[in-house]
Structure formats: C-alpha cells, structure tokens
Amino acid sequence: MAAENHAPTASEYIVHHLTHFNTSGEPQKEIIDFTLVNWDTVFWSVAMALLTAFLLRMAASAVHAGIPSRFVGAIEAVVEYVHEQTRSIVRGDITYIAPLALTVFVWIAFMNALDFVPVDLPDFLLRASGLDHAIHYHRIVPTADLNGTLAMALVILFASLYYGIKIKHFSGWVHELFSAPFGAHPLLAPFNLLLNLIEYAAKTISMAMRLFGNMFAGELVFLLIALLGATATTWGAGLHFLTGLGWAIFHILIVVLQAFIFMMLTLVYIGQAHEGH
Amino acid sequence: MTNVALVAIACGLIIGLGALGACIGIGMMGGRYLEGAARQPELMDKLQTKMFLLAGLIDAAFLIGVGIAMMFAFANPFKG
Numbered sequence: 342m343a344a345e346n347h348a349p350t351a352s353e354y355i356v357h358h359l360t361h362f363n364t365s366g367e368p369q370k371e372i373i374d375f376t377l378v379n380w381d382t383v384f385w386s387v388a389m390a391l392l393t394a395f396l397l398r399m400a401a402s403a404v405h406a407g408i409p410s411r412f413v414g415a416i417e418a419v420v421e422y423v424h425e426q427t428r429s430i431v432r433g434d435i436t437y438i439a440p441l442a443l444t445v446f447v448w449i450a451f452m453n454a455l456d457f458v459p460v461d462l463p464d465f466l467l468r469a470s471g472l473d474h475a476i477h478y479h480r481i482v483p484t485a486d487l488n489g490t491l492a493m494a495l496v497i498l499f500a501s502l503y504y505g506i507k508i509k510h511f512s513g514w515v516h517e518l519f520s521a522p523f524g525a526h527p528l529l530a531p532f533n534l535l536l537n538l539i540e541y542a543a544k545t546i547s548m549a550m551r552l553f554g555n556m557f558a559g560e561l562v563f564l565l566i567a568l569l570g571a572t573a574t575t576w577g578a579g580l581h582f583l584t585g586l587g588w589a590i591f592h593i594l595i596v597v598l599q600a601f602i603f604m605m606l607t608l609v610y611i612g613q614a615h616e617g618h
Numbered sequence: 619m620t621n622v623a624l625v626a627i628a629c630g631l632i633i634g635l636g637a638l639g640a641c642i643g644i645g646m647m648g649g650r651y652l653e654g655a656a657r658q659p660e661l662m663d664k665l666q667t668k669m670f671l672l673a674g675l676i677d678a679a680f681l682i683g684v685g686i687a688m689m690f691a692f693a694n695p696f697k698g
Contacts, residue, residue, distance in 0.1 A: 352692060355692045356692055356693055359692065359693060372695065547678060550678070550682045550685075551674070551675075551678035551681065551682065553682075553685060554678070554681035554682035554683075554684060554685035554686075555677075555681050557685040557688070557689075558681055558684045558685050558688060561685075561688045561692075598670060598673075598674055599674065601670070601671070601674075602671060602674035602675065605671050
C-alpha cells in the first residue's frame with residue numbers, strides 16, 4: 342500500500358496482503374509457475390530453521406548432571422515426548438527418525454507461530470527501514486504458502502521411500518508395490534500398483550494441503566479482523582480487539598496442533614515404510 | 619446470474635458442506651471418546667492425544683476447502 346490516490350478497498354487490501362514477494366516482483370499470474378521463487382517463504386523458513394537449531398543447541402549444551410534449569414527442562418520434556426512417540430510408532434533404528442520428527446515439530450511450530458505477528462507490522466517495518474521500494478509485497482508465514490508445505494511433504498515422501506527400500510530391499514519393495522493390498526496374483530498387479538501410487542500421492546498431498554489450509558485460513562481470518570479495525574469507529578476498534586483476541590487464542594491451539602499432526606503423520610508414514618502392509 | 623454471483627454461491631457451498639461433514643465427524647468421534655473415557659478412566663490421557671490427532675485429520679479436508687473458498691472469494695481465478 343504505497344502512496345496511491347485512493348485508500349485500498351477491502352478486497353484490494355486483502356489481495357495485497359496475499360501476494361508473495363517473488364522473483365518477478367508482480368503477483369503470480371498462473372496457478373503453477375516454476376520460474377518464480379517466493380523469497381519471503383524461503384527467507385522466513387530458513388530463519389525459523391536457524392532459530393530452531395540455535396534454541397535446541399543452546400538447550401543441549403546447557404545439559405548437566407543435577408537439576409536442570411527451566412528452559413532445559415522444557416526442551417527435555419519436548420524431546421522425551423517426541424522420542425516416546427517415535428518409539429511407539431516406528432520399529433527399528435530410530436537414530437535419524439526421532440530427530441527428524443523433533444525438527445519437524447519444533448520448526449513447523451515456529452513457522453506457524455509467525456502468524457501471530459500483527460498483520461501490518463511487516464509493512465510498517467519495511468516502510469520505516471526504507472526497504473519498501475524493493476519489497477512491494479510480503480507474506481510472513483512460510484507454511485501458509487503451498488510451496489513451503491509441499492516441499493516438506495515431499496521430503497517426508499522421499500524419507501518413507503528411502504526407508505521402505507532400505508528395510509525391505511529393492512526387490513522386496515517392488516514386490517510389495519505390485520502385490521499389496523489385494524494379493525500376489527499377477528492379474529491384480531496393475532490394480533495394486535495403481536492403488537499404491539494413489540496412496541503415496543494422497544498421503545503427500547493431504548499432508549501439504551492440511552497444513553496449508555489451516556494456516557492460510559488462519560491468516561485470512563486475521564486479515565478480515567484487521568479490516569474491522571480499519572473502519573476507524575469505536576465499534577470497529579472494539580470488535581477488532583475482541584475478535585482478534587478470541588481468534589488469536591484459538592489459533593495458539595491450531596498452531597501447535599498442526600505441527601503435532603505433521604510430526605505424527607511423519608512418524609506414521611515412516612513407520613508404515615518399515616513394516617509393510 | 620453473473621459470474622461473481624455464482625462464485626459467491628460456490629464459496630458458500632464449499633464452506634457449508636465441508637463444515638457439515640467435519641462437525642458431524644468430530645461429534646461422533648468425541649462422543650466415542652467420552653464413552654471410552656467413562657468406561658476406562660485410566661486410558662483418558664492416552665486416548666486424548668489420539669483424539670486431538672484425529673480431530674486434526676478430520677478437519678483437514680474442511681480446512682482445505684475453506685482455503686480454496688477464501689481464495690475464490692478474494693483472488694478469483696474465474697475472471698470475475
């Protein structure tokens with residue numbers, strides 16, 4: 342919302358806030374465009390990953406024999422919980438799977454929590470620092486971008502394929518691809534293959550879209566609540582505060598719950614790769 | 619009926635029907651959880667974790683629909 346000759350209408354405000362800062366500098370025209378990169382998603386997801394790594398590293402280095410401090414105790418509780426869940430779901434060597442689950446949980450929780458930043462604060466900061474000449478659009482929540490969530494879901498898909506091939510060996514994995522779930526009869530092989538391919542695709546896409554849908558809808562409701570405040574009346578401001586408070590408190594649950602669900606599904610899919618049908 | 623009107627009706631249907639399915643699903647699941655907790659109170663905590671997980675899974679399709687409907691409402695791709 343640079344200096345224009347009219348204030349934006351409600352639709353324009355929302356459309357402006359839903360546009361990514363991508364390599365072309367304009368709103369994306371096609372639904373799928375592989376030539377564009379959303380820099381805001383990349384930046385904030387890397388920033389949150391660094392924050393996750395830094396926080397967990399700080400807790401790990403502060404561990405000592407004796408009574409832990411509150412921060413270390415809290416991180417230990419989370420790590421223990423994730424370890425317990427991993428143990429109960431995945432049979433086998435969890436040396437890399439439990440840290441994957443922990444990373445997924447904490448990283449996604451931090452990325453989702455960026456939704457609590459007030460809607461116009463990035464805009465205000467960009468203007469104050471003078472960067473708004475280069476950055477016209479900006480969206481702060483990386484998981485509200487389908488690119489961000491689909492990327493993570495694809496990594497989990499590759500992990501489950503990797504563990505499937507590693508545990509069952511390539512020939513065993515291919516045999517299972519053609520014989521589960523209907524049976525090993527050669528006539529059923531195309532149906533088995535089709536169903537397995539659909540299952541992999543459905544698991545990946547549903548993981549990505551579940552997280553995207555939750556965060557996108559949450560962000561959009563915050564934008565609509567901001568429009569209430571934009572009416573600049575007493576009722577508007579009061580309702581803005583109250584509904585914003587209510588929705589933000591509810592959103593705290595959603596933020597953590599969606600990270601938890603993504604972590605549990607990661608474990609379940611990798612566990613399925615371990616045991617077979 | 620203009621294009622915009624049809625898109626508005628579509629958004630209403632997406633959100634309404636999705637909410638119908640999601641709420642009935644959560645209601646049924648919640649009822650079973652309460653019955654199970656009443657039968658065996660010692661399993662209440664373990665079942666509660668799984669209940670929240672299932673709630674998220676049941677809500678998934680509905681919220682995907684809400685996301686798509688919101689996108690139609692504000693950034694309509696049907697040229698309206």
